[in-house]
Amino acid sequence: MAAYANPGVLISTAEVAERLGDPALHIVEVDEDTAAYERGHIPGAVALDWRKDLQQANARDVVDRDEFARLLGARGIGEADEVVLYGGNNNWFAAYAYWYFKYYGHRRVRLMDGGRKKWELEGRRLTNDLPVTSPVSYAAGAPDRAIRAFRDEVLASLGSVQLIDVRSPEEFSGVLAAPAHLPQEQAQRNGHIPGARNVPWSRATNEDGTFRSSDELRDIYVRGAGLDEDASAIAYCRIGERSAHTWVVLHELLGMSNVKNYDGSWTEYGSLVGVPIESEVAR
Amino acid sequence: MRLHGRVVRQGAPVEGAYVQLIGPSGEFTAEVRTDESGRFLFYPVAGHWMLRGFLPGGSRVEREIELGTGQTLDVDLGDTPAA
Numbered sequence: 001m002a003a004y005a006n007p008g009v010l011i012s013t014a015e016v017a018e019r020l021g022d023p024a025l026h027i028v029e030v031d032e033d034t035a036a037y038e039r040g041h042i043p044g045a046v047a048l049d050w051r052k053d054l055q056q057a058n059a060r061d062v063v064d065r066d067e068f069a070r071l072l073g074a075r076g077i078g079e080a081d082e083v084v085l086y087g088g089n090n091n092w093f094a095a096y097a098y099w100y101f102k103y104y105g106h107r108r109v110r111l112m113d114g115g116r117k118k119w120e121l122e123g124r125r126l127t128n129d130l131p132v133t134s135p136v137s138y139a140a141g142a143p144d145r146a147i148r149a150f151r152d153e154v155l156a157s158l159g160s161v162q163l164i165d166v167r168s169p170e171e172f173s174g175v176l177a178a179p180a181h182l183p184q185e186q187a188q189r190n191g192h193i194p195g196a197r198n199v200p201w202s203r204a205t206n207e208d209g210t211f212r213s214s215d216e217l218r219d220i221y222v223r224g225a226g227l228d229e230d231a232s233a234i235a236y237c238r239i240g241e242r243s244a245h246t247w248v249v250l251h252e253l254l255g256m257s258n259v260k261n262y263d264g265s266w267t268e269y270g271s272l273v274g275v276p277i278e279s280e281v282a283r
Numbered sequence: 284m285r286l287h288g289r290v291v292r293q294g295a296p297v298e299g300a301y302v303q304l305i306g307p308s309g310e311f312t313a314e315v316r317t318d319e320s321g322r323f324l325f326y327p328v329a330g331h332w333m334l335r336g337f338l339p340g341g342s343r344v345e346r347e348i349e350l351g352t353g354q355t356l357d358v359d360l361g362d363t364p365a366a
Contacts, residue, residue: 033316089314117301117316121337168312170328180304180313180327202311207303207337 002214005255009098009248010113010211011084017124020044026077030054030097031087031116032241040126042086042119046075046133050093050241054100062263068104069140076133079106079140086112086119090202090209095245099261103148105141111248114209121208147251149234149260151268154193155275162233163196164225166246167266171238172198174279178238188271191279193236199225201242204249217254229256236262236269284350286325289317290336291361296321297338302360305333329354336360 004010019025020043027045029037037047048054053071056063063071077083083106087094094111101109112119120126149157157163170176174190192198203220204212212220221227233250235243240263251259262269270277290300300317304325315323329352336344344361 088316117314117337120299121301121339121341123339169306169308169310170312175328176326178326180325181315182326184326200310200312205311 002218004214004253006252009110009252011110012113013119013122013124016042016084016086016112016119020125024082026075026081026083027112028075028077028083028085028097029087029116030085030093032089032093036088036116038128040128043125043127043129044131045086046077046131048075048097050096054097060264060268062100062103065104065140065143068100069138072106072140073138074133074135076136077138078136079138080108082108082110084110084112086115088116090117090205090245091115092201092241092245095248096241096263099147099244099247103144105144113211117209146258147247147260149236149262151262151264151272153260154234154236154262154264154269157232157234158193158276159195162227162231163193164227164233164235164243164246164250165192165196165198165266166201166235166237166242167192167198168200168202169198171266172196172200174281188267189277189279190281191270191277192266193269194276194278196236196278197225197227199227199246201237201245204246211249211253214253217249221250221254229254232258232260234260234262236265238266239263240265284327284329284353285355286327286332286334286348286350287355287357288323288334289321289357289359290323290338290344291321291359292338292342293362297361299339301337303335303337305335307331334358334360 029045030048085094235246237243247261250256290297298319302323304313306312332348334346
């Protein structure tokens with residue numbers, strides 16, 4: 001069986017459990033449900049709130065380089081430190097944070113394979129104790145534009161770059177506007193970007209939330225969905241977190257060199273005036 | 284449309300179970316964790332769905348659901364109460 005292109009990207013729940021208390025390991029929880037951390041978290045873990053910490057207050061955008069540095073430094077994390085990210089919903093937002101850390105050049109970042117679900121279902125210890133951290137100085141790198149796509153690039157790429165819509169088939173077809181566990185009230189059109197192929201993020205995971213093997217992933221994305229590994233690709237979803245999960249699969253685990261996450265995703269594209277969309281639902 | 288439910292073991296609600304909504308083609312569509320009352324909630328479209336629950340301790344339960352247009356269903360997922 002072929003190994004992942006970057007096997008160090010993932011760390012197992014068992015290995016994290018063995019390393020609890022290791023001062024060199026910084027564990028960070030990032031959840032869709034921002035209250036999950038307060039209900040109990042991995043001992044020693046700090047939290048990043050994807051809404052409050054990872055989004056600008058007065059613009060829809062990631063925080064800037066200085067703010068990212070302040071955010072991590074305040075949690076006692078230095079730019080050379082080893083960070084393990086985990087979260088709920090099969091690591092959706094942990095994968096988003098992983099992509100975000102890479103965007104600002106953090107090298108030693110890993111994802112706990114299976115995320116919070118696997119840790120909980122294995123009956124591993126959670127705590128409500130808050131870790132004591134000492135602020136440090138963090139030097140963030142310049143944003144890596146090679147892994148982030150913006151709307152103008154997406155529009156200019158129609159027909160020439162592989163677009164992967166990683167939402168559910170119901171969202172792709174336009175029947176639903178959001179994942180089926182979220183309320184469906186939305187203002188924008190439903191559907192998908194013309195030419196996108198639908199490869200739901202969930203195909204990349206096993207039932208326990210871990211990533212499938214390298215061979216299985218290649219079967220799904222290359223042989224199944226027809227993705228050309230040597231060509232450029234852009235992944236998108238609704239708000240950019242599920243597509244970050246697929247970005248981890250394509251860029252980090254399969255080693256595709258030119259993959260971007262379009263974090264504006266469908267909530268941006270589907271609300272743009274005058275751009276083409278495709279939908280399988282009659283209006 | 285709403286699909287409410289409750290995960291039960293021996294008739295008692297189970298907090299911290301993970302419930303997946305599986306589409307007609309077998310596609311894993313959404314997943315939620317049950318609350319302190321064992322409850323979960325989805326907003327699917329009408330059709331045939333499978334609910335698959337993973338309970339703390341390793342057991343797994345499944346149930347097929349037919350959701351009609353405009354319908355709200357409230358279902359139990361799990362084993363039956365002890366006799």
